[in-house]
Amino acid sequence: MSKWLAMVLAGSLLAACGGNVRTAEPVRYDFGSPGAPIAEAGTAAPLPLAAIEVQTASWLAGPAMHFRLAYAEPLRRQSYGESRWAAPPAELLEVFLRRRLAPSASSFGGTGCRLQLVLDELEQRFDDPRQSRLVLEARAVLTPLHGSEILSRRAFLITQPAATVDAGAGAAAAREAVQALAADLGHWLGKLARETPALVERCRS
Numbered sequence: 001m002s003k004w005l006a007m008v009l010a011g012s013l014l015a016a017c018g019g020n021v022r023t024a025e026p027v028r029y030d031f032g033s034p035g036a037p038i039a040e041a042g043t044a045a046p047l048p049l050a051a052i053e054v055q056t057a058s059w060l061a062g063p064a065m066h067f068r069l070a071y072a073e074p075l076r077r078q079s080y081g082e083s084r085w086a087a088p089p090a091e092l093l094e095v096f097l098r099r100r101l102a103p104s105a106s107s108f109g110g111t112g113c114r115l116q117l118v119l120d121e122l123e124q125r126f127d128d129p130r131q132s133r134l135v136l137e138a139r140a141v142l143t144p145l146h147g148s149e150i151l152s153r154r155a156f157l158i159t160q161p162a163a164t165v166d167a168g169a170g171a172a173a174a175r176e177a178v179q180a181l182a183a184d185l186g187h188w189l190g191k192l193a194r195e196t197p198a199l200v201e202r203c204r205s
Contacts, residue, residue, distance in 0.1 A: 034096050
C-alpha cells in the first residue's frame, strides 16, 4: 500500500470516528408549572382580559441565561456556556402568565382589555462570589384590545435570592420571581377592578 493511500484511509477513519463524537447538550431550563391560577382576591367583577403579550429588551431576545459579577465587573453582562432557557424568556413568561392568570384571561379571543408587558431585565446578579440573586424588571401596560390608549400602567422590580451560585439556582430563583410577578399583577388588576368599575365596563365593551 502506498504512503499516499495509507494517509487517505487514515484520514477517512478519523473523520468517521469524529462524526460519531457527541458534544454535550446545554442544560435547558424553564419556569416550571405555574401552579394554581391566581384569582383577583376581593374582586366582585374581575377585570376581563382578551390578551396577555410579553415583549422584551433586545439583549434578552435569545435563550441565553445571563449573569453579572457585580462585585468585580458591574458593567459586563455574561451568559452561561452550558445552560440555556428552553425558549426566549419573553415567550416563557407569556405562557406562564396566561396560565397563572387564567381567571382574568378566560375570555381570550373575545372581549376584554390587553395586558402588555415589557421584560427589561432577567439576570442572576452576584454581589460577591458566595451569593447571588435573580433580578427581574418589567413594565406592564393595560390597553383596550383595539387601540393604543393607555388605561393604566405599572413598573415591577422583583429580586429573589438564589440558594447557590450556579445556573440551576438562578433558574429556580427565576421561577420564584415570575411567581411573585404573577401575584403582583393579579393584585394590581384586582385593585383596578375594585376601584374603577368604569374600567371593567370599558374592557367588557
